Amino acid sequence: MTTVEVKNLRKSYNDFLALDGVSLTAESGQLVTLLGPSGCGKSTTLRCLAGFHEPNGGDILVDGESILNVPSNRRKFGVVFQNYALFPHMTVAENIGYGLRLQKCSKSEIETRVFDVMKLVRLTGLEDRLPREISGGQQQRVALARALVLKPRLLLLDEPLANLDARLRDEVRWLIRDLQQQSGITAFYVTHDQSEAMAMSDMVAVMKAGRVAQFATPREIYQKPTERYVADFTGEANFLTANSVKPIGEGRYAVHVAGADIEVDGVPGLPDSAAAELLLRPESLSLVTTGEAATFEGEVIKCAFLGASLHCEIALPEGGRLKLTAPPNHAVSVGDRVGVAIDLSHVWLMPEVAP
Amino acid sequence: MSMAAKTFGGQRHVNLGFAVLIIALYVFLLVPVVTIVGASLTNGLMIEFPPQGLSLRWYQEFFARQDLVDGLLMSLRIGAITAVVTSAIAMMAALAGQALSGKLSGVFQLGMTLPLLVPELLTAVGLLFFLYKIELGKTVAGLQFGHILMSFPYAYVSISAALRQVPSSLEEASASLGATGWQTFRLVILPLVMPGLAMGAIFAFINSFDLYTISLLLKPLGGNTLPLALFDFLTYEFKPTAAAAATISIILSIAGVGLVQKLVGLQRAF
Numbered sequence: 114m115t116t117v118e119v120k121n122l123r124k125s126y127n128d129f130l131a132l133d134g135v136s137l138t139a140e141s142g143q144l145v146t147l148l149g150p151s152g153c154g155k156s157t158t159l160r161c162l163a164g165f166h167e168p169n170g171g172d173i174l175v176d177g178e179s180i181l182n183v184p185s186n187r188r189k190f191g192v193v194f195q196n197y198a199l200f201p202h203m204t205v206a207e208n209i210g211y212g213l214r215l216q217k218c219s220k221s222e223i224e225t226r227v228f229d230v231m232k233l234v235r236l237t238g239l240e241d242r243l244p245r246e247i248s249g250g251q252q253q254r255v256a257l258a259r260a261l262v263l264k265p266r267l268l269l270l271d272e273p274l275a276n277l278d279a280r281l282r283d284e285v286r287w288l289i290r291d292l293q294q295q296s297g298i299t300a301f302y303v304t305h306d307q308s309e310a311m312a313m314s315d316m317v318a319v320m321k322a323g324r325v326a327q328f329a330t331p332r333e334i335y336q337k338p339t340e341r342y343v344a345d346f347t348g349e350a351n352f353l354t355a356n357s358v359k360p361i362g363e364g365r366y367a368v369h370v371a372g373a374d375i376e377v378d379g380v381p382g383l384p385d386s387a388a389a390e391l392l393l394r395p396e397s398l399s400l401v402t403t404g405e406a407a408t409f410e411g412e413v414i415k416c417a418f419l420g421a422s423l424h425c426e427i428a429l430p431e432g433g434r435l436k437l438t439a440p441p442n443h444a445v446s447v448g449d450r451v452g453v454a455i456d457l458s459h460v461w462l463m464p465e466v467a468p
Numbered sequence: 469m470s471m472a473a474k475t476f477g478g479q480r481h482v483n484l485g486f487a488v489l490i491i492a493l494y495v496f497l498l499v500p501v502v503t504i505v506g507a508s509l510t511n512g513l514m515i516e517f518p519p520q521g522l523s524l525r526w527y528q529e530f531f532a533r534q535d536l537v538d539g540l541l542m543s544l545r546i547g548a549i550t551a552v553v554t555s556a557i558a559m560m561a562a563l564a565g566q567a568l569s570g571k572l573s574g575v576f577q578l579g580m581t582l583p584l585l586v587p588e589l590l591t592a593v594g595l596l597f598f599l600y601k602i603e604l605g606k607t608v609a610g611l612q613f614g615h616i617l618m619s620f621p622y623a624y625v626s627i628s629a630a631l632r633q634v635p636s637s638l639e640e641a642s643a644s645l646g647a648t649g650w651q652t653f654r655l656v657i658l659p660l661v662m663p664g665l666a667m668g669a670i671f672a673f674i675n676s677f678d679l680y681t682i683s684l685l686l687k688p689l690g691g692n693t694l695p696l697a698l699f700d701f702l703t704y705e706f707k708p709t710a711a712a713a714a715t716i717s718i719i720l721s722i723a724g725v726g727l728v729q730k731l732v733g734l735q736r737a738f
Contacts, residue, residue: 165640186643198641202659211655212645263645 114141115266115299116176117162123170124157131157132168133323139316142297144290146310148346149320155303156271158320162301163192163269175266188267191260195272197252199244205255206231206240212263230262234288250281254288261292268293268300274309286313307347311335319343335394336459339380341466344392351393353433355462358389366462371431373408375455379462390463397459398437400425400451407452411435416447427453501718508711515708526712536713539697543677544720546608546693550615551673555665557616558623558672562631562661563653577628581621588618592682599686611686611693615676622675623668630664631657663732670724677717 117139124132132154139145147155160166162173164185172179180188199208206227213223231237234254244252253273260268273289274282290313293300304310310317311331318328319342327339338344341352355368364381367374370391383389401407414434415426423439435453445451503517511521530536565576583591595614596605604610634657642652658665680695687696694713702710 163640163644165643184643185640186646186648188644189646190644192641192644194637194641196635196637198635198637200638200641200656211642211647215646215651259641259645 114297115139116141117145117267117299117301118174118177119158119162119171120174121171122158122161122168122173124154124161124166124168130323132161132171134171135320135323135325136171137316137318137325137328139299139301141299142294143315144293144300144302144313145316145318146302146304146314147318147320148304148307148310150305150346152322153320154323155305155318155320159269159271159301159303162267163190164188189263189265190267190269191263191265193253193256193260193268193270193273195275197244197256197276199252199255199259201244204241204243205236205247208244208255209259209262211259216263226262227258230258233261233292234258249277250285253277253285257289257292261296261298264296265298268298270300270302272303272305274304274306282309289313311347319346337378337380337461338392338463340463341390341392344461344463349395349436351395351398351435351437353391353393353429353435354465355389355391357386358383358462360385368462371409371429371433375408375457375460377457377460377462380464383462383464388465390465392461392463393435393455394459395437397456398435399454399456400437400439400443400445401454402452406454408455409435409453410450411453413445413447413449413451416445427451504711504714505718508708508715510708510711513707515706515711526708527716529707529709530712530716533701533709535692536694536697536701536709539692539694540713540716542691543694546612546615547673547676549612550619550676551669554616554619554623554672555627555669558620558627558668559661559665561620561624562628563657565628566631580624583618584621588679588681589685591618592685595682596685606687606689608688608691611683611688611691614682614686615679618679618682619672619675622671626668626671627661627664630661630667633664634660663728666728666732670728673724674721677720 117137119135119137122132122135123130135154135158137145137147137158147158149155157166161168164180164183168181173181175188200211203211209230210223210227213226218226227240228237231240234257236251236254236258239247239251244255247255253276256273270289274285277285286309289302302310302313314331316328317331317334319326319334319338321342327334327343329337334343335347338347344350344352353370355370357369359367360383361367361376364378365376366379366383366389367376368389368391377391379389409427409429411427411429413425414428415424417424418441420441422441423443423445425437425439425445427435427437429435437453439445506517506519507515508519508526509522509524510516510519511523511525512519561580565573565580568576592614595610595617599605599607599610599613604613638656638660639652642656647655678695679693680699683693683696687693692700694717698710698713701707
């Protein structure tokens, strides 16, 4: 099994700094996702791993050994490309058997192994088709099979679902995760889709301008982001400015926010009495009926019925807005003054964004 | 309704104009071919169109003339070697051109097509001096060298265009599956650029078959290519034998294109 350590990786093209010190690790059998908008360096990191780019600095250790001097054809990593990169002049079976053919495996061995892996990715019966004669989802599975048949040390996936429609994306996503877990293969997965990243990964690296903004489990990057950028990128989020922050324990603070005094968890080490930013995910907020204790009060300015829920936006008198979801039959309409209760175990205090 | 009808009518009008243009273009392209083929079939003694009666006598006459047949064989041999050597070198040059990036690539491209940009006569004169210096003046090898040089840009343009159609991710995929550079070339790139490569070889052959100026300056002692032999012939005799020779050239070209079509499919070559 394979562990990977990416250490302070740097890469620049002409005067564009693509990677500005990227560090990550993957434990054996983990699926690590590189998440971020285009241009953040996630694909460049993957391409350095694959050996298609040579980094200008830093190191990549696989099982403790640097691979920077190993050319890509000797790294034994499986790569799945966004556009699949199937060989158009070869049949499905020839594409999948390509690597085995290069290893000079016997015809019967190639046949057996290709057949087995095709069964695994549910492609049986398509052996003699050309890539252009099968659907996008099938092409993606051929690409996956072609990489997996060689039992690679590491699987690298570059936005493998980007060109598929929503329904297929879900199907192939679970197929990839199942195969990765069954075979126990260590994998890196590049995507800009946060729900994909959350659902599939053991660890997520949220990337920003050539750096890793946060490297943690999906739960942590969602619930305990280190900065606003991460919180914004991982899902729907409300932010309120918190004043007179008072540390009252390790990672615990008393704050004054929008007229209320509350105690919350947050990023450890925030300075005393500075301003900070409070993250409130929509699902940690609820509307309260008159008489119950409310943390904030405000006016409903938007209300949309989405079937399974109501989507409301509340303007607070102290400034700031809160988006929240309410049960679909909750009696509320635009212009109402309402109370908002917060689940204090699900709010999170982060450093204020530098202006 | 009336709007739709108008648009429809307008479109028909455009299509009619377009059709006339296409027909005119075809006439322009085909008239010389039809004339020369027709003239070669004449039973008369002059190159004329329409032919006076039909016969194959001028083909017989052509094959009876040792100087013309020798010229044809020489042209075929030089053309065949040119096609093979040029497409091999052009393939390598196209790979090199692709590996270069940015400004350098543009300079390289221009350099590779230079023989097209410099007047043939000047290239021929320069080459003549050079060949004498390396003691290949007035030899078949020297002439062969000149033909390869003059045909190279055609093969290069055709092959590098085909190579650009191969996405770089295929090379990366091949490498990630364990292939060496040579294996990637042989198993992935070569099969995919084959139509362009074959087309490049055909272009090189046809171009070599047609070259006149450079052949005139570089021709070996006592050896003539078909265009040179034909010109010599026409200087003294204005007989339909020349038309028969031209028709044979046309048939050879069509046979070449037909061969590419059969082997790799012509539509894939463009």
